[in-house]
Structures are given as structure tokens and as C-alpha cells.
Amino acid sequence: MSQDLNTAMVEKYRNDFLKEVEEKVEEGEWVRMCMQCGVCSGSCPLGPYWEHPPQEIFMMIRAGKREEVLSSSSMWMCTSCYNCIVRCPRELPITHIMHGLAHYAKRLGLAPKEQPTMKFAQLFWDNLVRQGRVNELKLGLSLYFMNGFSEGVKTALKMAPIGLGMLKTKRMSPMEMVGGHKVKDLKGFHAMLKKAEEIEAAKIEKQATEA
Numbered sequence: 001m002s003q004d005l006n007t008a009m010v011e012k013y014r015n016d017f018l019k020e021v022e023e024k025v026e027e028g029e030w031v032r033m034c035m036q037c038g039v040c041s042g043s044c045p046l047g048p049y050w051e052h053p054p055q056e057i058f059m060m061i062r063a064g065k066r067e068e069v070l071s072s073s074s075m076w077m078c079t080s081c082y083n084c085i086v087r088c089p090r091e092l093p094i095t096h097i098m099h100g101l102a103h104y105a106k107r108l109g110l111a112p113k114e115q116p117t118m119k120f121a122q123l124f125w126d127n128l129v130r131q132g133r134v135n136e137l138k139l140g141l142s143l144y145f146m147n148g149f150s151e152g153v154k155t156a157l158k159m160a161p162i163g164l165g166m167l168k169t170k171r172m173s174p175m176e177m178v179g180g181h182k183v184k185d186l187k188g189f190h191a192m193l194k195k196a197e198e199i200e201a202a203k204i205e206k207q208a209t210e211a
Helices: 002-013 017-024 028-033 039-043 054-062 066-070 083-087 094-107 116-131 136-144 149-168 186-210
Strands: none
Touching: 017 028, 017 054, 017 066, 017 094, 028 054, 028 094, 039 054, 039 083, 054 066, 054 094, 066 094, 083 094, 116 136, 116 186, 136 149
């Protein structure tokens, strides 16, 4: 589905990637308002590690560099600290645009496969969906082992003193591995998620048809 959707989108928008972003990406209509001052990049705690800082991403969108933008790891570097939004002289919703671009790239099957933050996002979501609440112990362990068993063992041993300290102060309980807290109406929670997925799938299908 994602490959077909991507092909359809390319055909529809061809050389107007800015229009595509404005129509298909959350808050995408704000991209044309960027004046390239660079305050967002200077305000970002991870700024030096971005493949392309936000204002460069916006410039690339306006230049029609579709593949470079949607396959970039840059949007996945956003930690939602909102420093960029607070300091942007034009009050652009930069954080929302970054997440919107990441979500859109994933829908189209263009997101980088080995991006750590994308792995974390998926692990967090899978953890949340199970019982309606995040099981921090299980999430932590899944993060340790997300890059393989040997790396997981090394990380677990490294973090053992902190884990023991949390056990002693009752900040963590082994019982969380057994069950953990869950929402009262788990069935209703899952029904709500299923309905949201149906709405999203219908929206994507409509976009592909219109394209």
C-alpha cells in the first residue's frame, strides 16, 4: 500500500513537493513562512547532530528535494522539547512539522529503516498498546535489546547498579514484568485504536484514489 501511495503522490505532485507537504503533512502549510534565520537549529539541543537542521529541511522542501527530505533521518531527531517553537520569530509550529514529515515518510515507506528514534517510537507504541499504559520496566529492557542480544546484555550489565538502586528505593518492581498497570477498560481502549486505524486507512486510500 505505501509503495503504491508513494508512486501515486509522485505522479500527482511531480515537481511541487511544497504543495504536497502543505496538503499532506501536519502543519505543512507553515513551511513557506520560514525565513531561514536558523534560530530553530541554534535552539535545538541536538542541533549539531542533525543531518539537515529544520530550516535546511524547509529550504529543501521548497527546492523540490522530495527523496532527500523523506528519506532523511533528520525529522526523527526531534525530541519535542519545543525550544524551536518558543524562539521562532514567526512562531512556526516546527516540532509538529518535523513529526508530521516523519509520520508521512513512514506512511510512504521512505523513512530510514535503522533510525534509533524510530525504533524507540515503535517500541514505545507497542508497549503502550498492550495494556493502555506504558510498562517502564518492559520498555527499558526492550530498548536495551533493540540492537541485538549481545548489545542488550552489555547495556543491562552497565545499568545494573542503577536498577538495583531503583529496586531498593521501590522505584521499580519485578512484579511489573508479570502484569503491570493497565487501563480499566482495555477492551474499549483497543476498540478506540482500531477505529482510529480504520479512519486513517480510509484517509490514505482516499488520497491514493484522488492522486
